[in-house]
Amino acid sequence: MSGSIADPRLAAPRQAPRRPIRLSWSDGRLRNIVWQILVLAGFAVVLWYLVGNTRMNLAARHIATGFGFLDSTSGMPIGESLVPYTPGQSTYGRALLAGILNTLKVAVIGVVLATVLGTLIGIARLSPNWLLSRMSAIYVEFLRDIPLLLQLLFWYVLLQGLPAPKNALHLGSAVFLYNGGIQLVQLVWEPAHTAALAALAVGIAGSVLVARRARRQQDQTGIRPRTWPVTLGLLAGLPLVAWLAFGAPLALQYPVQGRFNLQGGGIITTQYLALLTGLVIYTASYIAEIVRSGIQAVPHGQWEAAQALGLHRAKTLRLVVLPQALRVIVPPMTSQYLNLTKNSSLAVAIGYQDVVSVASTTLNQTGQAIEGIAIIMAVYLSISLSISLFMNWYNARIALVER
């Protein structure tokens, strides 16, 4: 791109000479302004009409409005919630919060798993291994062609076919698999564990600093200092010390057979598992194609150059090809993340209580349809904008810096 003697980007930007706007239809700038005002005015009129008409219709039909219902007590039961929630005591606001967290729980973990699975399949599709590449191709072609809702119902029905709690498949007394989900042995949480977690955070920050210093040293001297003993100490030693300092509690809560279900321990419910599996497997098929196209967008000469330098295939991929491919991969990947998040609203079909499910029950119980739909839209908009912002930031960071 650059390299000419006088880089035009360094010079002052060239502009047409400024002149005042003439009050004439032949003046392009005036035309622009008039059209924009007209479009805006048209939009405002339509909006004004819709809002006014809605208000009139609501009043005529005696439908209560406002967000006051968020503070009133909600009687709806919620199956799984990350925040304490008691039907009949907690508010609709709290119920919606539980729904939003359930949506985030599936979206965040889904995005991570879909990325990992999709990248692996995308790379496998380019593998010289015939079987591997064909299997990946079949995966992609099959799964992205089947509607997601069908896939979700398939996984849900499949998981419902697991044995009842009484005959749960189990690994010792720690892991139980049955039609309600996976019930696991759970650590009884104590302050010591919080401390260990905090220590781990400190350790991660510390090892990042150590790695940075090592890299600077390598840049200057060409010799990379040995960092792994320090990193290991920071990542494993520090949390261990913190845990020991608090008395090393290790109480485990095992699931036990109750009269109906297994009681105690942590549970990953069937609904969640079905939704997560369906979303991850479906989205991964798209991500695999994005990764494959990204890798193929890197000129073949780059592979050959890396081979000429003596890098083996894995290193070529990791150090030469993927960093360049990422520039092509990231923008469409953002769309896939947004899709996954929004597709999680299909949870309604299989009884997972995400924000849409909770909000539609709320609007049904309270009659506040407009507010309920507005909340759903606001939640998805916030989540989507956050993902977009993060991905745009990441995209800008990895963009090839042209000099």
Next chain:
Amino acid sequence: MTRLSLLPAAGLLLLAAAGTAHADGSGSATLDAVRARGQLVCGVEGSTPGFSIPDSQGVYRGLDVDLCKAVAAVTLGDSSKVKYVPLTSTNRFTALQAAEIDVLIRETTWTMGREASLGALFAGINFYDGTGFIVKVALGVKSAKELDGASVCVQPGTSTELAIADYFRQAKLKFTPILIDNYPELQAAFISGRCDVLSNDSSALATFRATQAKPADFMLLPEIISKEPLGPMVRKGDDKWFDIIRWTYFAQLIAEEHGLTSATIDAAMTSQEPEVRRFLGLEGDLGKALGVDAKWAYNAIKQVGNAAEIWDRNMTPLGVPRGINALWNKGGLMYAPPMR
């Protein structure tokens, strides 16, 4: 496949786009719309035997369906001019609010909260029900008090959902709700053992049990934990339409009271009993006051039958006893004000 909650959103758009109702002609915007269309649009459940379900020929049958038919007979003179719109428990009210349907007859419980905040009115009670539980006999449970820790299958957005939450809280028992909007899928989840208990109005549970291959494998628990009066619902602000729905239903009760059936009503045309004569439109102008044809009640009974016939047609084959749904003078709660 589950109908997703797109309907509320679509309903909102309609609510925003619909012109304001203005009355001319009969004085009821809904009645005018029904007449102009030549068809009544009736919101029903569509998958509960006894209330509303299509038979093997695709013809809707049930208690709720017969009320829809009676309203069509009263307003249009022809009980077959009905379009049935199956609705889920979560999208039913929006469909009514947004005028996608003329009347909602969908096993909907009359509660204060609904009438006060939904912009809708209940025009009567066509079925007195109560929330109950059904379990598999193999579970060995004899009473709802033994259900601590059980997972309960229930439809979201129903009054059942609220009733069981109240019941378990009061009894200090824990339960895990399994919430699925689509009723057939919910039943499948219960049969597959995904949940231990299925909760719904006890009439619906009785029909569920009756329609299973081996009804003896299932057992209704003795507790009826709430009052669930089910009835037709109309939008607020159209009082004349409200009157029509309400009196169509009362006409079914009054006909039963006077022994008028679809078979005997023609013979009753010679009756000298004043209320029967008013009922048949031979005396007075009650039909005109209601804004419909003078022979409105005759049409409803001739074409659809009285309350007892409707019950015998829809509920008796399922083995549901009439109980409190009998007429007031036969030990039940069904009572219609006089027609004069």
